[in-house]
Amino acid sequence: MSQVEELKSELTEKLGSDIQIKTEFGDDVLEISKDKVFEATEHFKSTGRYDFLMDVCSVDRQEREKRFDVVYHFYSSKDNRRLRMKAQLGENEKIKSITPIWKGANWFEREAYDMMGIQFEGHPYLKRLLTHHEFVGHPLRKDYDSNRQQHCSKAADLHFEDDETYVPDPNKDLIPLNIGPSHPATHGTLRIMAQLDGETIHRSNVELGFLHRCFEKMAETHEYNQIIPYTDRLNYCSAPMNNVGFCKTVERMLGVEIPPKAQAIRIILCELSRVIDHIVCIGANAVDLGALTSFFYLFNMRERVYSLFEKLCGARLTVSMTRVGGMANNPPEGWFDDVLETVATLRKGVDEIDRMLTNNKIWIERTKGVGGISSEEAIAFGFTGPCLRATGVNLDLRKANPYYGYDQLDFDVPYGTSGDVYDRYLVRIEEMKQSLKIVEQVAKNVPGGDFSIRDKDIVLPEKKDVYGNIEGLMNHFMLVIKGLQPPVGDIYDATEAANGELGFYLVSDGSKRPYRLKVRPPCFAIYQSFTQLINGGLLSDVISILGSLNVIAGELDR
Amino acid sequence: MSTVPTVTRDLHAESEDLLTTAAYTTRFDKLVAWGRKNSLWPLPYGTACCGIELMSVMGPKYDLARFGAEVVRFSPRQSDLLVVAGTITEKMAPVLVHIYEQMLEPKYVLSMGACASSGGFYRAYHVLQGIDKVIPVDVYVPGCPPTPEAVLDGVMLLQKMIESNQPRPWKDNWKGPTQ
Numbered sequence: 001m002s003q004v005e006e007l008k009s010e011l012t013e014k015l016g017s018d019i020q021i022k023t024e025f026g027d028d029v030l031e032i033s034k035d036k037v038f039e040a041t042e043h044f045k046s047t048g049r050y051d052f053l054m055d056v057c058s059v060d061r062q063e064r065e066k067r068f069d070v071v072y073h074f075y076s077s078k079d080n081r082r083l084r085m086k087a088q089l090g091e092n093e094k095i096k097s098i099t100p101i102w103k104g105a106n107w108f109e110r111e112a113y114d115m116m117g118i119q120f121e122g123h124p125y126l127k128r129l130l131t132h133h134e135f136v137g138h139p140l141r142k143d144y145d146s147n148r149q150q151h152c153s154k155a156a157d158l159h160f161e162d163d164e165t166y167v168p169d170p171n172k173d174l175i176p177l178n179i180g181p182s183h184p185a186t187h188g189t190l191r192i193m194a195q196l197d198g199e200t201i202h203r204s205n206v207e208l209g210f211l212h213r214c215f216e217k218m219a220e221t222h223e224y225n226q227i228i229p230y231t232d233r234l235n236y237c238s239a240p241m242n243n244v245g246f247c248k249t250v251e252r253m254l255g256v257e258i259p260p261k262a263q264a265i266r267i268i269l270c271e272l273s274r275v276i277d278h279i280v281c282i283g284a285n286a287v288d289l290g291a292l293t294s295f296f297y298l299f300n301m302r303e304r305v306y307s308l309f310e311k312l313c314g315a316r317l318t319v320s321m322t323r324v325g326g327m328a329n330n331p332p333e334g335w336f337d338d339v340l341e342t343v344a345t346l347r348k349g350v351d352e353i354d355r356m357l358t359n360n361k362i363w364i365e366r367t368k369g370v371g372g373i374s375s376e377e378a379i380a381f382g383f384t385g386p387c388l389r390a391t392g393v394n395l396d397l398r399k400a401n402p403y404y405g406y407d408q409l410d411f412d413v414p415y416g417t418s419g420d421v422y423d424r425y426l427v428r429i430e431e432m433k434q435s436l437k438i439v440e441q442v443a444k445n446v447p448g449g450d451f452s453i454r455d456k457d458i459v460l461p462e463k464k465d466v467y468g469n470i471e472g473l474m475n476h477f478m479l480v481i482k483g484l485q486p487p488v489g490d491i492y493d494a495t496e497a498a499n500g501e502l503g504f505y506l507v508s509d510g511s512k513r514p515y516r517l518k519v520r521p522p523c524f525a526i527y528q529s530f531t532q533l534i535n536g537g538l539l540s541d542v543i544s545i546l547g548s549l550n551v552i553a554g555e556l557d558r
Numbered sequence: 559m560s561t562v563p564t565v566t567r568d569l570h571a572e573s574e575d576l577l578t579t580a581a582y583t584t585r586f587d588k589l590v591a592w593g594r595k596n597s598l599w600p601l602p603y604g605t606a607c608c609g610i611e612l613m614s615v616m617g618p619k620y621d622l623a624r625f626g627a628e629v630v631r632f633s634p635r636q637s638d639l640l641v642v643a644g645t646i647t648e649k650m651a652p653v654l655v656h657i658y659e660q661m662l663e664p665k666y667v668l669s670m671g672a673c674a675s676s677g678g679f680y681r682a683y684h685v686l687q688g689i690d691k692v693i694p695v696d697v698y699v700p701g702c703p704p705t706p707e708a709v710l711d712g713v714m715l716l717q718k719m720i721e722s723n724q725p726r727p728w729k730d731n732w733k734g735p736t737q
Contacts, residue, residue, distance in 0.1 A: 131684055132649035139683045147681050152648045155656070181650065182657055184632040188605040188644065210650045211606055213673075214682035229679070236607035280610065299617035306614070317611055317703055554606055 003081065004028055007049070014043050025253060025491045027084055034070070034087040038096040041072070041085075045101050050074035050083060051379055054494075055520040056098070056108035058089075058116045059507055062142040066090045070118060071505065072098075073492055073520070077393075080400050084492060089118065097123035104382035107528050115140035115216070125161045130209035130557055132156075139217060146217045158193045160205045174202050177539075181210045185288045185543045189553035192534075192542065199539050204531045208557055215558040219517035224250055224324055224484045227517070232318035234502075234519060235555040237280045238273035240266075240309075241497045242555075243322040248403065249493035249504040250324045253486045254458060260447040262326035263404040267442050268339060269309075269321060270495075271435040275346060276305045277498035277550075278386075278428040285425070285547030286357065289366050294356055301349040304342050311335060324484060325459040326452025339443040343436050350432050358429070364422065371533045371545035372420035382525030385500025386427045387549060391419030397496035411438050421548040458484055483512025492520075499523045499550055521555040587723060594638075594664065595720040596626040598713070601637035603657065606644030608671040611703040620706040625713055634660035639716070640693075643703075645673035646686045655735060658693045666720070668712055669695045672702045692735040694728045 004021055007028070011019045020031045032040060044050040052075040059069040066088040074083040089095055097120035099105045110129040112118045117138040120126055128135065132152040137144055158176055159166050168176040175196040180186035191207040215234065219227050231242040244266050251258060258266075283298035306316040312331055313321050321328055357363045373383075375391040388395060396413040398406040414430035416423030452459050456475040465472025488510040494503040500522030507516040526549050534542045600622075604612050615622050622628055631637040634657045646654055658667070669689055672678035675698045677687035689695060696719065699712040719726075 132647075135648075135684075144683070146683060148683050149648060149685070149687070150683070152652055155649075155652045181653055182603060182632070188603065188609055189650070209684075210647060210653075211645060212647055212649065212684050213606075213645050213680045214684050218680065218682055233607055236610055280613075295613075296618050299613065300619065303614065303617070303619045316614075316705065317607060 003079070007083075010049075011040065011043070015039055024084075024489055027082055027492060030083060030085045032085060032087050034089055034093070034095045037070070037072070037085065037087050038098060038101070041098045041101050044074060044083075050076045050081075052077060052384075053098075053102045053104050053382060054082075054501065054503060054525075055492075055505065055518065056105050056112060057505060057518040058112045058118050059490075059516045060116055060140065060142050064088075066093075068116060068118060070095055070112070071518075073503070073505065077395050077400065082492065084490075094119040094121040096121050097126075099123055103380050104525055104528065107524060114138070117141065128209075130212040132209065139214070146214070146221050156207065160193065160195070160203055162203075179542070181207075185546060187284070187551070187553060189557070190546070190551060192530075192546075194534075194539070194542070196539060201534050201537055201539060201542065204534055206527070206530055208527070208553075210557065211553040212557040213554075215519065216517055219514055221513065223512050224486075224514070227514070228322065229318065229320045232320055233554050234521065234558065235277070235497065235499065235523075235552045236317060237552055238277035238498045239318050240269040240273045240321060241277075241495065242502065243320060244270055245493075245495040245497060245502045246504055247322045247324050248495060249491060249506050250484075250486060252493050253489070253491045253506060253508065254324070256325060256453055256455065256458065258326045258453060259450050260405075261449045262451050264442050264446050265327050265331065265451065266322065267404050267406070267409075268439050269319075271439045271442075272305050272308065272339075272342075274435045274498045275350075275432045276302050278432050281547070281550040282353065282357075282425060282428055285421075285544065286363070288543045288547045289363070291357070291360075291363070294353060297349065297352060297356070301346055304345055308335075308338060308342055311338065323452065323459065325455065326450070330451050336443045336446055339439060343440050343443070347433070347436050350429065350436070354429055357425070366540075366544050367421040367425060367548070369418070370421045370537070370541045371548060372418050372423075373529060373533060374419065377529070377532075378419060381529045383500070383529070384522050384525070385496070385498070386431060387419075387424055387526050388500065389414065390416035390423040390427045392417050397494060397501060401494075403495065406438075409438050409441050411435075421544050424548045485510060485512055494520070497522060499552065499555070500526070502555075519555075519558055521558065523549065523551045523556050527551050527556060591721050591723055595717045597629075598625070598627040598639040598666070598716075599629045599631050599637040600627050600639040600641050601632060601634060601657070601661070602630055602641050602643060603654065604641075604643040605646065605650065606673065608643035608674070608703040611706060612641060612643040612670065612709070615706045615709045620710060622710070622713070625710070625717065627713060634658070635662060637661065638665050640665065640667045641670055642667065642674040642689050643670040645678065645680060646689050647684050648686055649684070651686050651689075651692050651735075654689065655692050666697075666716055667693060667695045668697045668699065668709075668716060670699045670709060670712070671704055672700065675700065678702060694726075694732045696726065696729070 008021050015036050022029050054075050055073040057071050068089040070087050072085040109120045113126050114128045133156045134152050135150050177194045180191040181189050189210040194204040195202045231246045232239040234242045279298045283295045286294040309319050310316050313319050375393045378388050378391045394415045411434045414427050416427050461472040461475045466476045486508045490507040492505045494501045503520030505518040509515040533545050669675045674689050677685050697712045697716050699708050701708050
């Protein structure tokens with residue numbers, strides 16, 4: 001019996017009849033009535049059939065009688081299988097919240113409520129998450145105009161989840177403290193509201209959305225290749241990885257495979273990005289704890305990688321180098337030699353940081369045993385990437401579900417034991433070393449051939465053809481007018497980004513713009529655990545924990 | 559006359575006329591402007607991608623310290639140059655105004671990048687379409703994000719404005735957020 005049939009019989013036994021499981025673009029899709037969502041989720045959780053809940057989101061099918069689709073993405077790390085569970089929901093109907101089963105669903109459900117007005121029954125705190133507190137309406141509904149701004153007159157007052165109308169009383173109360181959003185350690189866009197008992201955090205709350213710049217709405221109003229620059233600005237510390245994640249999703253939907261040379265360049269870009277992303281994380285974390293020197297050392301290394309990107313495409317940070325179907329252009333002559341040279345310098349730099357911090361007494365005192373989390377908790381919250389691996393779970397999509405020939409490369413996946421700040425740091429340092437090893441292997445043996453596929457319905461012809469012959473001109477004209485049109489359907493695809501699993505859930509209606517594009521940002525799930533990590537700890541530990549989670553606002557708030 | 563007042567002292571000079579040997583005259587406002595120009599204390603209001611490029615500007619390669627502006631202060635009361643680096647959303651706008659109002663005079667605002675200057679390519683429901691809707695801006699630096707060189711150019715432009723005591727009607731006639 002195949003796995004799908006097995007799952008089907010299992011669910012039929014548990015939930016009764018009318019269980020439909022179909023396969024769409026290689027993914028298992030389960031369509032279920034909204035009343036059975038809770039039971040099915042409970043079944044997955046209790047039997048451990050799927051151990052990760054990756055995402056909860058919704059799709060607005062305006063013209064349909066039951067207007068919304070609520071979509072759940074499950075992942076099993078044991079056999080690397082994914083399941084997408086969809087339930088239809090009418091405009092004024094409610095659906096049972098799965099947050100009591102899976103803590104990680106909390107913010108995802110709040111986001112779905114904020115963006116589309118989905119009512120989750122039994123959710124502990126169903127309030128707006130990303131838009132401001134004076135916002136009216138649900139912006140991701142199809143009838144909300146993307147350009148209709150609503151102004152916010154003042155910032156929200158201090159509040160807690162269990163105490164909406166909190167008024168501090170300086171005479172008998174615990175001390176209220178507001179940290180951020182403009183605070184050196186909150187990276188400009190995060191707000192933490194805390195109540196202190198001496199120096200200990202008694203209770204806390206976070207407010208996000210200060211950088212909610214409507215990525216998903218923008219994706220619905222732009223064509224596929226025009227979305228690539230927007231993806232740059234998700235996790236702007238490692239922009240190329242978002243480009244790759246998005247293009248890979250669209251390519252999988254189109255059913256095309258990019259040429260080996262494009263794959264090699266993508267791997268090089270991704271792994272270099274992973275290194276510079278970890279550089280920002282470790283550098284900023286150390287600066288927040290008072291070690292300014294490491295920032296200067298680390299930023300020198302970042303500049304080296306920027307120079308490489310600049311040679312490749314002219315931009316330093318937001319590169320937009322990939323296109324659906326391959327890369328934008330060939331690297332300049334001698335670029336791969338430059339890469340190898342840079343790798344050698346970076347390796348020296350990483351060792352230097354390793355020597356400066358790993359055995360540094362102050363660093364150890366500030367990070368060891370701080371902000372630890374068990375692997376079970378981490379999985380329940382939906383942790384992925386270095387933060388999950390620091391807890392001792394060896395899960396890396398580059399190994400679990402290799403793409404672009406990662407399985408041919410020799411590299412190790414480091415993982416920790418205690419999941420504290422120090423372990424996260426150690427995992428990141430080792431990952432940087434491993435990434436450099438990967439880049440070296442790939443850059444030494446770059447396959448020849450083209451940098452992009454040559455399908456006239458997907459990729460624009462090269463400029464020399466556009467200006468040189470009539471066929472090139474025609475193809476260019478046709479593709480610009482008609483646009484790139486993937487088949488109707490939906491797909492979820494994930495890559496291992498610097499912070500963890502970066503997923504794109506793409507719904508296409510066959511037109512040149514996505515019908516819906518949902519990003520599953522890795523640090524969104526991780527940041528959910530933040531209040532739990534800091535409550536009961538010292539105020540100074542808040543800073544070191546926040547730095548170690550590497551919360552990038554662009555990707556958190558989108 | 560150079561605007562840089564320097565004091566030279568010739569101890570062996572026989573003349574008793576201090577004005578010709580040990581002092582150099584300038585106007586008071588020029589002296590103050592010279593001081594202000596070379597000791598800008600920036601408040602890096604980095605919210606997004608531009609914030610990362612601003613880190614490069616502060617970093618060893620581009621080194622804003624060469625322009626006397628390395629003393630980064632996150633307290634608005636201690637800084638006189640507000641560098642808005644990154645997208646300002648509708649949710650963030652009241653916070654930005656609050657920070658700006660807390661800064662002491664004289665104060666300057668540098669808008670770094672397309673988003674801060676005009677909303678950039680986010681013509682979207684939750685993005686403020688330019689910070690000049692809520693606070694007065696002295697220098698706009700284009701780019702998405704601007705290169706560090708462009709930011710340095712913006713800082714130098716601001717220094718010129720300060721040095722020449724250029725009138726700033728956009729700030730003097732500022733009536734508060736237009737929204």
